Amino acid sequence: MTEPAAAPPTEQPTAEQPTGSVTPDPAPDPDPDPVPDALVRVVLADDQPLVRTALRMVMTDTPDLVVVGEAANGAEAVRLVEETGADVVVMDLRMPGTDGIEATRLVTSGPTGARVVVLTTFDDDDHVYGALHAGASGFLVKDMALDDILAAVRVVASGDALIAPGVTRRLIKEFTDRPRRPSAPPRRGTEGITDREREVLTLVGRGLSNTEIAAELHISIATAKTYLTRLLAKLDARDRVQLVIIAYEAGLVSAA
Template sequence: MTVRVLLVDDQPLVRAALQMVITDAPDLDVAGEAGNGAEAVRLVRELAPDVVVMDIRMPGMDGIEATRLITAGAGPARVVVLTTFDDDDYVYAALRAGASGFLVKDMALDDILAAVRVVAAGDALIAPSVTRRLIAEFAGRPAPAPPPRTAEGITGREREVLTLVGGGRSNAEIAADLVISVATVKTYVTRLLAKLDARDRVQLVIIAYEMGLVAASR
């Protein structure tokens, strides 16, 4: 099945580079392009893409508000934020808005394609080499107060798994740490998603920080 991708960035050169490599991939297709958030929201409704690669800083409606509107809709589109780690203070807010992960603009293009495939498959982009640093950095920053998160309703083992997910650990790493099978870890993650009403693994990471299970590193 071909994954249909909407590219959203106010820089035409960025969109052109992504379009070129996506067009060359047999399992990916560019559904459309947008230069700002408002246009992205409109095109998602019209084109129903599978994945939206979303810049944050754009004129008019930014990527955070666009992500919030897209993920609140009834369509299947999942959002991957495209950002710059060194100067972008809005990644955590974008994850709160419902993004399924994020990419850094200086990543290799092949890695970006791999990330799009991961998100299209229903997972979230939690790459320890990048995500651990970003979420740890932005989780400790002030943000509009969300409803308080508690650990009520989850078991002790589920709490352990959630803590490790919050630390950016993969399923295989969690299995090794807890001396259980990868299949069992997947079962715990699925239960956590349901019990905590989380969209995907990225939101589990955010919830782990909100519960105080993982401390933001400095």
């Protein structure tokens, strides 16, 4: 008589084979409000809530700009830049506590790479020249059209600077004409640049665009851009605004 076959041994659970089904850990929640990399992140720094509100409202309706923070003083602006990774700060100069000039210096000398556009009243603000020396890439006048303000933010975000032949040039001329304070930074020289580069620097100081420089010197626009790049490197200038300041300080452009 044949004995019945033995039942196969029951497989014992192991650490690698749990007895019950295991529900995988849920994936972490994504950032509830991520900011696409293509957008320009903006911090608004002004002690007047109405100014911040107006700018925020118009930027909210703009597809390529997003307000990532608002500050009522310079210290808050510096903190928000570090926390949000802002690309541009629209910076008022007259704020309580840390003012716009010191905040501009802290932002532009920091590791974030954020750029600053000064927000000022042209007729009575005597601190703009100091802000440009602190590293601001340009300035906005508070009575500018909102579309012009948005365009200015885009210009600075792209790595350029606001150096329009009209308002910016008059502004810098006004402040370079004034007596320098003892605490003002020393004048920078232009040693080490070629005669042609000096010509280009002079035209930049007069507020000419690359196209206008090319026409003035009978060179291509690409060549004009090359000269500008060399000047930025040789003079250790952050952007076009600082080249204008250097041109005035070196006496290449008359304040008349």
